[in-house]
Amino acid sequence: MNKTGKKILVIDDDKKHLVAVKEILENEGHDVYMHDQAFGSTALAKTLNANLILLDINMPGLSGDALAKVMRAHSDIRAIPIVFYSSNDEDSLRQLVKIHQVKGYICKGDIFNLKEKVAHYLGSS
């Protein structure tokens, strides 16, 4: 397996999704880091200096879109592209992308789409 050397931070409160995404993307040769809540995620993103953040929307305490807002306002991590990764309705995801000026969204459940879009967003970063 060829390593891409790209670091992806996945933030999702659902362990099942985290485990699945980690393995799928690691198979693509990326380094995948998991975090299961909004709390502490900005610090981690900064330390890792990740190439991409995959962000779930429905999360405890602080929702993913609210977290995106926090991250976008953070000078150290503003440059890291954020992509929403959620089971929410595609229309609502599209809207959230617009509102928070993040890179894009990926709908959960389609693995091929996940791999392809991650490659796309990593390439354009």
Next chain:
Amino acid sequence: MEVIEQESPTVGSLIGSNECINPSVAVSKVADRFFTSQHIDALALVEGHEPIALITRPKLLYTVFRRFGFELFGKKSIVSIADTEPLMLEENERLDVAIDMALSRPAQNIYDEIIVTAGDGSYKGLLSVKQMVIQQSTTLANSVIQKELAHERSKELEKMNHVKSQFIANVTHELRSPVNAIIGLAELMKMSCDKGYIDQVKDRLTLIMSGATHLRAVITNILDLSKIEAGKMEIIAEPFDVVRIIREVAETTRVLLGAKPVDVLVDTASAELEIASDPIKVKQILTNLLSNAAKFTDRGRITVSAVKLNDVLKICVTDTGIGIKKEDIEKLFIAFNQVGDAATKRHDGTGLGLTITKNLLDMLGGNIILRSEFGQGTVFEVTLPLKNNKLNPKEEGHE
């Protein structure tokens, strides 16, 4: 609330009388007619079919009761003292226009009757200004009320619409999320199989099963709730022992708690408490309340107590969990309102359990209240009637 559409009426619809008289009739005769017919306020003077003048009661009285008035005018024709330039309107004139015209006349004529004619100018009848003004103000008042009603209604609909779309957004997420997890994990399992990693397959199967179990719980709850809302949930009452059900549910809860340091205690007044209700629904209510307590309690205990008080059974589920903030308590029984926005919900679960519990209790003639101290714990207090005749399905006359 019924909203009556009302347009401004036409003058034709408000004609009060169609009394008329020939212009050549003597004043004395007309005076006699006014004296004998007290209901007449005015008479139109009609020649052939066309109205040419108007005589009102005040004008006539004023004329004949003046000094020598009767002697001077009695034998003359009525047209000599009548208003020969009365206001005349076509019957299909709008009421608001008619009022404007009536009120813009010379002051002494304002309250005179108005002559209404057909399109061809023939006489139709008389219309009193007073009647017209009363009608118009009623119409105005109605339109204000209608406007307010419509406004209220639209606000209500907007609110309902919002709740509905929120509900659909929640259902969408709650159903799709576990399905997506199952698909992702199945894909991983396939990869493990391809590589021949049997241990990984086992791990993944466990995760898939937990995802599928959760999905089943969500679906069951959504179906239950729609059944309740459609009025299709059946209640079958029979005598049974509540304590036995409490013990069963307590045991399930212990399993659910797993390794968490939480004791489940059953504290009932006697070893057996019989009531007549629907045992399946009572079990569902208790299961919801206890699994709820288990979810939100990390250490300490969950106590279930039951006691008969007068004609009700009181069951309390007390936990030493995270508690509920005062401002969140009333939101608790609303579907998907697991405290906090559904998008930021803290714990697994469908957010439907308490809504279903409340609905089931309503059907059983019971009630639920809760007391909670944020950070200290929560008490759910359920009351159920010991016997409720309403619950006998044979007596339910309606669908």
